[in-house]
Structures are given as C-alpha cells and as structure tokens.
Amino acid sequence: MKSIIFSVFMLFALGLTAQTxxxxxxxxxxxxxxxxxxxxxYFTIGKPGKGIKxxxxxxxxxxxYFTSESNKKxxxxxxxxxxxxxxxxxxYGWAQGYAVKIDPDAWAIVDSKLYLNYSKGVQKDWDKxxxxxxxxxxxxxxxx
Numbered sequence: 001m002k003s004i005i006f007s008v009f010m011l012f013a014l015g016l017t018a019q020t021x022x023x024x025x026x027x028x029x030x031x032x033x034x035x036x037x038x039x040x041x042y043f044t045i046g047k048p049g050k051g052i053k054x055x056x057x058x059x060x061x062x063x064x065y066f067t068s069e070s071n072k073k074x075x076x077x078x079x080x081x082x083x084x085x086x087x088x089x090x091x092y093g094w095a096q097g098y099a100v101k102i103d104p105d106a107w108a109i110v111d112s113k114l115y116l117n118y119s120k121g122v123q124k125d126w127d128k129x130x131x132x133x134x135x136x137x138x139x140x141x142x143x144x
Contacts, residue, residue, distance in 0.1 A: 026062040027088035027102060027116075033062040034088040034116065037104040040071035042114050043082060048104045059083070084114040086141050091115040092126040094137035099144075110134065 026033050032051065033039075041049030051065020055072050058064070059079050066072040075082050084107075086094045093100030106117040110130055117123040126133050 025087050026060050026083075027099070028062045029101075031065075032056070033059075033064045034084060034102065035104050036065045038065060038067045038071055039082045039084060039088075039114060040074050041067050042107060042109060044071060044074075048107065060087075081112075082114070084116045086115075086137060088116055090118040090122065091137055092117050092122050092133060094141050095126075095133040096136075097140045 027035075029035050036051050038049045038051040041047065049067040051067060053065060055066045055069060056063050057066070057072055057076055059075075060083075064075065064083075066075065085091060087099070088102060090098075090100040090102050100118050102116040103119050104116065106120045106123040108115050108117075108123070108127070108130070115126075115130075115134070117126055
C-alpha cells in the first residue's frame with residue numbers, strides 16, 4: 001500500500017510525466033540519453049560524469065555523450081554492459097510499471113548493471129528492497 005501511495009504521489013503530485021510502455025525506448029532529453037551523462041563513468045570512476053558534446057555515439061535512436069574517447073570506445077564495444085537498465089528510466093518507476101524520468105545522481109550498480117532512479121529520496125526507498133524492486137521492474141519492463 002505504501003508503494004502505491006508513493007507512486008501516485010511521485011507521478012502526479014510532483015507533476016512528472018510518466019511514459020507509457022509503448023513510448024521512448026531510451027530516456028532522452030534535449031541534453032541526450034540519460035540527460036547527457038556518460039554511462040561508462042559510473043563504472044570507471046564510480047560516479048556520474050557529464051558527457052562532452054564533441055564525444056558522442058548514436059545507439060538505439062539516442063545520442064549518448066561521454067567524458068572521454070576511452071569511455072566512448074568501451075561503450076561502442078559493448079553498449080549493453082554500460083547502458084543503464086530499463087532504457088535509463090527510473091528503476092523504482094519501472095517496479096511500479098511506469099517509465100519515469102531520472103536524476104543521474106541517483107544511481108547504483110548492482111550485479112554489474114547500472115540502475116538510475118528519479119531522485120535520491122526515491123533511491124533510498126529503492127535501496128530498502130533492491131532485489132524485490134529489480135524483480136518487479138524486470139517483469140514490468142518485459143511487458144512493454
């Protein structure tokens with residue numbers, strides 16, 4: 001019940017735009033995929049890094065930006081290894097069945113996979129049952 005109330009609050013009271021499961025495959029803004037952040041930096045330096053406009057790669061219909069040419073090369077060689085789960089949408093949101101925007105600073109690597117969340121507050125709730133929320137998100141994401 002708590003997660004349902006929180007989901008309704010998260011999606012409507014804050015004025016978020018939840019995407020239906022038939023819409024955008026990758027969370028992309030005018031800044032690029034995952035708000036222009038380098039997905040490889042989470043793995044290589046252990047924190048988010050804002051990508052540089054001159055170092056980019058197109059993958060799955062979105063432009064991805066990187067902090068270095070070496071990070072770009074790693075991504076190009078194996079994008080599934082570095083791309084965030086659920087197309088870069090909020091992991092907690094997908095556990096509730098919605099594609100919700102993210103904050104690149106709300107993240108975790110679990111079993112060598114990158115998960116992003118809507119905010120650090122949502123991240124704290126997600127952290128309480130990562131395994132359970134990942135299972136729910138996987139099931140929901142597979143239905144899209």
